[in-house]
Amino acid sequence: MRRGIRVRGAVQGVGFRPTVFRLARDAGLAGLVRNDDDGVWIEVEGAPEALEAFPGLLRARAPPLCRIDAVEVAPLAPLGEAGFRVAASATGLAARAAIPSDAATCDECLRELGDPGDRRHRYPFVNCTDCGPRYTIVRDVPYDRARTTMDRFALCPACRAEYEDPGSRRFHAEPNACPACGPRLELRAPGRPAATGDAAVSAAVAVLRGGGVVAVKGLGGYLLATDARDEAAVARLRVAKRRPHRPFAIMARDLAEARAVAEVDEAGAALLASRARPIVLLPARLGAGVAPSVAPGLPELGLMLPPTPLHHLLLADGPRLLVMTSGNVSEEPIARSDAEALERLAPLADAVLLHDREIHARADDSVVRVVDGRPLILRRARGFVPEPVPLLDAAPPLLAVGAELKATVCLARGGEAVLSPHLGDLSNVETHRFFAEVIERLPRLLGVRPEAVAHDLHPDYASTRWALASGLPRVPVQHHHAHVAACLAEHGRGGPVLGIAFDGTGCGPAGDLWGGEVLAVDLRGFRRLAWLRPIALAGGEAAIRAPWRLACAALLDAGEPLDLLARIPPPRLAAVCDLLARGVASPRATGAGRWFDAVAALCAVRDEISYEGQAAVELEGVAAPGEAAPYPFALAPGRAGTEVDLRPMVRALAAELRGGAGAASASARFHETLARAVGAACGRAREETRLGTVALSGGCFQNRRLSERCAALLAGAGFEVLRHGKVPPNDGGIALGQAAIAAHRLARGGGAAHVPRDPR
Template identity: 35%
Template sequence: MDKQNRRYYARIYGIVQGIGYRPFIYKIAKELNLRGWVSNIDSSVAIDIEGPSEKVEQFLIRVIKKPPKLAKIDKVEIIEKDFKEYKEFKIKKSIQRKSKLKFIIPDLATCNECVEDIFDTKSNRYRYAFTNCTNCGPRYSIIKSFPYDRENTTMKAFKMCPSCNEEYISQDSRRFHAQPNCCSKCGPRLILIDNRGNKISCVDEIKETANLLKEGKIIAIKGIGGFHLVCNAYDEKAISNIRLRKKRPHKPLAIMVKNIKKAKEHCIINIKEEELLLSTRKPIVLLNKREDSKLPQNIAPKVNKYGVMLPYTPLHYLLFNEGLDTLIMTSGNISGCPIEYENNSAISKLKDIANYFLLNDRDINTPIDDSVVKVIKNNEVLIRPGRGYAPISLNKNVQNKILACGADMKSTFALSSDGIVYGSQYMGNLKELDSFREYEKAIGNLEQLYDYNPQVIAADMHPGYLSSIYSEKKDEIKYKVQHHHAHMASCMLEKNIYERVIGVIYDGMGLGLDNNIWGGEFFIGNRESFQRRGSYRYTSIQGGDSAQENIWKIGLSYLDLIRHSRLKKQAINRMKTMVKDDIEITCKALKYNINCYKTSSVGRLFDGIASILGVIQNISYEAQGAIELEAIAAEGNIESYTYSISEDKLLIVNIETIIQEIISDIEKGTSRSIISAKFHNTIINITIEIVCKLRDEYGINKAILSGGVFENQYLLINIIDKLQGKDFEVFFNNLIPTNDSGVSFGQVAVVNEILKKGV
């Protein structure tokens, strides 16, 4: 063998399939006159390359260091082999083996080239709603098994016409091995029907749908991952109808706008937010409202943000080309239930909400909702993992095979194997039977795709969680992880932190080690274990599950802390004027500790203050009280309320004086916006004081902020700023959600560390 010639076999793992990587590699090999082959093996790309050593080295650097923009390389293996004297370089047929590492690419928004195709009158995809290429289109929602080839997707049902097949096999085509490749001759078709199942006769379903939207109709439109309920965003009556029929009276509705220019007419948008709106993921981005926006108030009542996304399928672009510029685009489901994704089920369950259905005959194998993100201190923060993001794959050196079942609210699950943690899409509230069924199905689906058999199961400590009950049905070894430790560990996993930290976990609720409900915690610990070193004083909340919606019961529970009899009596009398129900029964139940539970939850404290202030008494979606309380907080106010911190075995935050001073402010006529700001500032001051005390005691300078309450931007940003001002290293969740969608990742981190150390 010529010493100047070399042959290498490389395996590249990560997001490397369905993005045009093989033709990219092929072109570089041909350009450098190298020989060998490239192929998909399971979900990796394998390359056998030989030629002059200098050119082979150049090839490998270009392929690995500068891959296609959609690639995400997690691992590369390169082995030198004996020279084989290949005659050419070619793309070989995909191979299916039992490889360890597998990656699924998320669904991708329509690329600019495909947008040009659908508006090009000379293109065979002119006005075709399912146009895609290797750079865009459905992926996770249609894949059934590896390798990612057409026959392993729901597109198997559509045989490509000669023209599409020529593109598919042509290595110079943008659609080379684009698995969902199709056109109007051979691909999926649109069907427009009314809510009684009658097909609407029309020349163009998209034009007819646009006309119906202009007339104030509600249309259930099948998309990549499921159905949306859609109406004209300027039509206040149509929006009210969606709310009434969907039983979603207050929760903000997502909007889709024609382009970035239109988004800027409704919202204040910074550079990072614009980048996210325009990205290939096209998530819903939470943006500050413009005061001069012409949109109706009932889109997002009593909050100061809109959830905005840009078009991400050809169908969206075509609809907006028909004289529309802003649409309500909310999940196609009955409130609290999972998103509908099968035609017959959607027609059955949404017929009383939608006037019409725009269906198609491409099956969705895995339903997936839109992702929701926001920007905090110029960092992307994922709130709901969905289309474009899920399944999440993180290279985090987790070697053990762990199935983490997550929590029950905002549920996700996670799998780990061979260094990678895979996180599922948002699964909703598992208390809804349909959501739990989809949760079970999704776990089975990913286990099949990854050929995955866990060694151990991780679950929440709460025995009543359906995710915990699901874990008990499994035969593998079980580990129970405390809810707030999982929150802390989720951030540590994301930020690659192993040493001890100060954990500040503000949350709604999670079962504590003492069987009380925690949610305002200060931990000292690492991934493996923690010590609870601080907490908000327990408050007895009356009402059990009913208090989650009737938060006036939580408000009354906090008023019960007041020792000043006159203030307490006046506050309760004021509460009677704001609540329709008879509150005397609740007062007596509090007195005799009937149907009460003890909690340190900061989330419940926010609910209580929202009620006491009269912001809201009965909520229709999770954290509504806290969200509306944050929305009214006065900017620039630096005042706060009095609190005390006592120490026995723990640092305990006493909140009685906070409640009393809030009542005094109400009596003085202080505005709700000032009181809200003062309350927020008080929580910030408490946090800083305790974290500083813990640093003095333990010499730890790293602080973790996690838990659902930290979705509150006012709280999060000010705590970060003040801690950094005191020279703390501060970490908060970005890609792993800070809310309960991140719990499964934290469970993986905790159990993996326990297994490593053999505890």
């Protein structure tokens, strides 16, 4: 008897073929295994009982990095073969094979790295089928060495023997290499000769120990490194990067070093040590010796463990804690090529540590937070991309181009969506080039050509302009509908649900500014049920950069005097009051993020920001721990829905601050007020819609305190609560929501033109 077995999922570049080979050999089966554009194809021939058990063995014995989505079995005519072999990869079909994500160095490779008797001792590119570069080096599928940036490195006899030995963990490990045949390090620094190999590591360590900055080539791009305990070095790096306040990430030598500077619980430790090696946001330990400029004004540190052998070597020999921040200036994308690094980063660094293995696909470090004991991805990139998200609907291939900030794009094909790595702010010219680069690359890797494009309603988003110019049939999707749909997609739901979309600002259907919405949502459409009272943005975008303007608007709207803003120069305050009084250049927005900004300024936490979301992040950071009483608020029903009136809150908060209360108490009470308002609005919406499930989405639900309190109050009121975990709740998830909505409309014959409908 003979069987053909099709295996789909992340099954290339993860040691799956070697595993199949060993399982078949041990079971006494003949046949073959090969990669192709659709995944892995297996043919097995032998005893009926062995054939019957084999598909179950594939799932039970799959290697650590493997993800099996489907195993399909079909009968074949026996060929009378006597052995099992790994066949050459087949190409020419529509590519549907999942591209593997990059994986941190495994324990076995680390053992070799530190073993003086091993031929890979201190070799910074040691890897095997269980670890190493994947997505960032792949040019095409199926995943074979010839289709990666390792194609220029011919295997030496020793590495070739491992590659062809079924008993080796490097059997068909595509990035396999050693000092004799693989990539090589080089350190370049002004005024000194270039150092190579292990001498380059030693030279880089000397720069770091001397308080210098080194640009280090990582998996998905360059990072800028300096001693995290050296305040002068960290402050100098801030000036060089033009990044006055946004926190830097720290790479720790090991888990013990991470625990020395932060409170690491079980969930945080698991994330730090995971194969994705993300940056994990954890409560900082006071007095741990981290330079104050690492995370100014924040009670948390972004920590990660070394993802590559090179990082392990730097931390083993050099400082135990290194700032490892994106290799860029301000909002530019991370530098990928050596030429980019030498041009853009050399002026910021004292040395550049490069190597000759090309990075084909940029991928910044991922960022994760633990909320209610579970991971919440805030920035999805290296280690997680390009793991697909299943969709409810299989539609023609389509591209979703996302939003403007925290931009990502998404390609949907055959009932799944592949989200790109974090791109950044599309108003930046270099980021827009990165956006175009990813749009060109994803369809090629996934073997499809988009037949439609989904985009935001905002006419001035660069992504919207790209969609308008693309010539493809378009599916416009409202911003907050996309937020909630992304949460639904992550949970395999289609609705209807109540959706809470809390973010800064997004374009409403009539061009108005939304961001504090309670919606009835499914993938067909949405209906607005409630919203936060709008707050005026005096000066438009200027109010987002200067939260004191929003505080001024909130006080005036509540009929309060402006004494809490006495620190603002009178001419500036008078000018803003004039704009508000005349209603000039002062659009009104319901955005929950704008209310965070206003309260941060009322509490004198932050009057002006240097990065997006700074005021809200710092307001959360100062909140007093424990339970807090809410401020008063009101629900004001009207013909179009219910407004959550926050003026009573402003009056009570202002009186409390005038009475000497501090920002810690006011922040805690504000968070509780918003959570109670969400609970009250959902209670009223349930009476109207009979919907008992709530999906929480939007950038404000990156906030641990708000997310946990909303979830607790809603669950206590009998609601099922859906929250993000694998996809960011911020605008990094918008493209997925757009793709889910567009796939549903196209699959159900909705076409590109769509008018939002009542999901009931």
